[in-house]
Amino acid sequence: ELKVEQNPLFLSMQEGKNYTIYCNYSTTSDRLYWYRQDPGKSLESLFVLLSNGAVKQEGRLMASLDTKARLSTLHITAAVHDLSATYFCAVDPGYNNNDMRFGAGTRLTVKP
Amino acid sequence: NAGVTQTPKFRVLKTGQSMTLLCAQDMNHEYMYWYRQDPGMGLRLIHYSVGEGTTAKGEVPDGYNVSRLKKQNFLLGLESAAPSQTSVYFCASSYPPGQGDTEAFFGQGTRLTVV
Numbered sequence: 001e002l003k004v005e006q007n008p009l010f011l012s013m014q015e016g017k018n019y020t021i022y023c024n025y026s027t028t029s030d031r032l033y034w035y036r037q038d039p040g041k042s043l044e045s046l047f048v049l050l051s052n053g054a055v056k057q058e059g060r061l062m063a064s065l066d067t068k069a070r071l072s073t074l075h076i077t078a079a080v081h082d083l084s085a086t087y088f089c090a091v092d093p094g095y096n097n098n099d100m101r102f103g104a105g106t107r108l109t110v111k112p
Numbered sequence: 113n114a115g116v117t118q119t120p121k122f123r124v125l126k127t128g129q130s131m132t133l134l135c136a137q138d139m140n141h142e143y144m145y146w147y148r149q150d151p152g153m154g155l156r157l158i159h160y161s162v163g164e165g166t167t168a169k170g171e172v173p174d175g176y177n178v179s180r181l182k183k184q185n186f187l188l189g190l191e192s193a194a195p196s197q198t199s200v201y202f203c204a205s206s207y208p209p210g211q212g213d214t215e216a217f218f219g220q221g222t223r224l225t226v227v
Binding site: 099100 | 145147152153154155156157160168170171202204214215216217218219220221
């Protein structure tokens with residue numbers, strides 16, 4: 001059974017600092033997604049990573065995927081308050097199984 | 113373009129009552145999903161569908177039923193609601209693998225309380 005683990009679950013950081021969120025998963029997959037959720041809101045897609053070595057960047061966020069290590073990272077550069085949200089990774093196990101599983105989420109708070 | 117629309121947005125049920133949550137998408141997506149979100153547990157997949165007329169169980173299917181009679185709609189039913197089903201329910205839809213970016217698009221959620 002596919003398991004997805006994120007860490008840390010809670011992250012409080014100062015504006016201007018850098019940090020990385022980690023997403024580990026237990027079975028082979030080459031499709032991983034990152035989502036953002038603001039309090040009381042729905043989920044918004046951030047990144048789609050579809051192959052080993054994939055790297056995508058949008059503003060202060062950069063996501064990467066290492067399928068051999070079964071690891072994805074979401075790196076935050078020079079954090080700003082607007083990045084405060086909960087970030088989820090989700091893993092799609094494959095073509096014959098669409099049971100996409102989510103991590104528990106990382107609640108990020110960026111303080112001035 | 114409405115995307116994914118869920119109704120209702122809020123509902124309070126008494127234990128033992130039944131209800132149906134409706135999800136509608138206008139993006140011609142083949143795949144549709146129902147998740148529940150509980151504090152500290154992320155999103156857990158209840159049921160999903162890979163096409164009209166087909167459904168499959170996810171991680172936590174007990175106590176729920178679904179139907180996909182039309183491609184654009186995916187219904188989630190609770191036959192006899194229990195307090196453990198108090199949660200926020202999200203519907204999502206996506207393209208199948210191989211058809212471009214396959215990220216899921218989510219509805220706004222339904223906050224259900226069972227008392």
